[in-house]
Amino acid sequence: MPELPEVETIRCDLYPRVCGRAITAVRITPDAVPLVDGASPAEFQRRLKGRRIEGLSRRGKYLILHLSGGLHLSGGLHLIVHLRMTGALLHRDAAAPADRYVRAVLSLDDGTELRYADLRKLGRLRLVAHPDEAVGRLGPEPLDARFTAARLRQAIGRRRAPIKAVLLDQRALAGLGNIYADEALFAARIHPQRRADTLSEAENRRLHRSIRRVLRDALDNRGASFRDYVDGGGREGRHQFHVKVFRRTGQPCYVCGAEIERTKVGGRSTHFCPRCQPQEVANGPT
DNA sequence: CTTATTCCCTGATTGC
DNA sequence: TGCAATCAGGGAATAA
Numbered sequence: 001m002p003e004l005p006e007v008e009t010i011r012c013d014l015y016p017r018v019c020g021r022a023i024t025a026v027r028i029t030p031d032a033v034p035l036v037d038g039a040s041p042a043e044f045q046r047r048l049k050g051r052r053i054e055g056l057s058r059r060g061k062y063l064i065l066h067l068s069g070g071l072h073l074s075g076g077l078h079l080i081v082h083l084r085m086t087g088a089l090l091h092r093d094a095a096a097p098a099d100r101y102v103r104a105v106l107s108l109d110d111g112t113e114l115r116y117a118d119l120r121k122l123g124r125l126r127l128v129a130h131p132d133e134a135v136g137r138l139g140p141e142p143l144d145a146r147f148t149a150a151r152l153r154q155a156i157g158r159r160r161a162p163i164k165a166v167l168l169d170q171r172a173l174a175g176l177g178n179i180y181a182d183e184a185l186f187a188a189r190i191h192p193q194r195r196a197d198t199l200s201e202a203e204n205r206r207l208h209r210s211i212r213r214v215l216r217d218a219l220d221n222r223g224a225s226f227r228d229y230v231d232g233g234g235r236e237g238r239h240q241f242h243v244k245v246f247r248r249t250g251q252p253c254y255v256c257g258a259e260i261e262r263t264k265v266g267g268r269s270t271h272f273c274p275r276c277q278p279q280e281v282a283n284g285p286t
Numbered sequence: 287c288t289t290a291t292t293c294c295c296t297g298a299t300t301g302c
Numbered sequence: 303t304g305c306a307a308t309c310a311g312g313g314a315a316t317a318a
């Protein structure tokens with residue numbers, strides 16, 4: 001499940017390989033129709049062919065390919081890719097062995113290709129004139145220098161939902177998914193069910209630091225491959241070996257030895273340490 | 287504005 | 303051992 005660290009790893013892999021390349025051909029398999037948002041596959045192909053990839057950026061969990069106008073193509077265009085659960089964007093030689101579940105292929109002018117693979121077909125490919133059409137409503141980037149503890153407090157606002165639900169809300173904060181929401185709350189020693197608007201100033205600061213630390217560490221490990229995630233070269237990440245609570249139900253907490261528990265918050269499976277992340281706020285000043 | 291629920295999709299896992 | 307039901311979860315859509 002690609003979240004911010006996974007998508008950023010893919011972006012770093014692909015950036016030097018695809019920037020400057022022109023798209024010479026586009027192929028979309030018939031079963032990929034629902035993946036192509038807002039345009040027919042034929043229209044999608046026609047609008048992409050001949051464009052040059054001028055840049056590759058990331059916003060939250062979205063990858064953005066910045067495309068040029070070709071010789072007789074006018075106006076900027078952006079290909080927005082969201083991998084959702086099982087999407088992958090693979091850069092391969094055109095002659096490389098087939099990958100499973102490939103739904104779309106962009107052939108490039110150096111004999112390589114970008115393959116979009118997606119087992120469950122939950123991902124989305126979308127062409128827009130301005131990236132904000134797709135990512136304009138996203139909250140702040142947690143690894144941006146401008147993301148301070150005050151900005152986190154602002155993102156939480158007066159929301160009364162469980163803090164984990166707010167962390168998963170991309171309009172509050174961009175890029176966290178189920179893995180890193182659980183990991184950040186554990187690192188901050190905050191129960192996932194805590195009502196978001198009741199966090200103390202100290203808890204808010206801990207959560208801010210924890211979110212950034214957890215995402216940084218995951219990025220250093222090239223993302224977490226629990227099931228389907230692979231990077232831009234088809235390789236797995238290593239961060240699944242470093243998580244503290246995610247999918248560790250029944251195993252001992254590395255900090256206190258208590259059994260990691262699993263519940264549901266906002267319809268998502270949620271993992272936490274009942275001793276390190278107590279439901280009740282401790283009495284007294286901290 | 288808020289929060290909760292359903293749906294999409296298919297391979298892996300669980301239950302009987 | 304087999305087969306059906308359930309689970310996984312990001313985000314859009316919908317309901318309240």
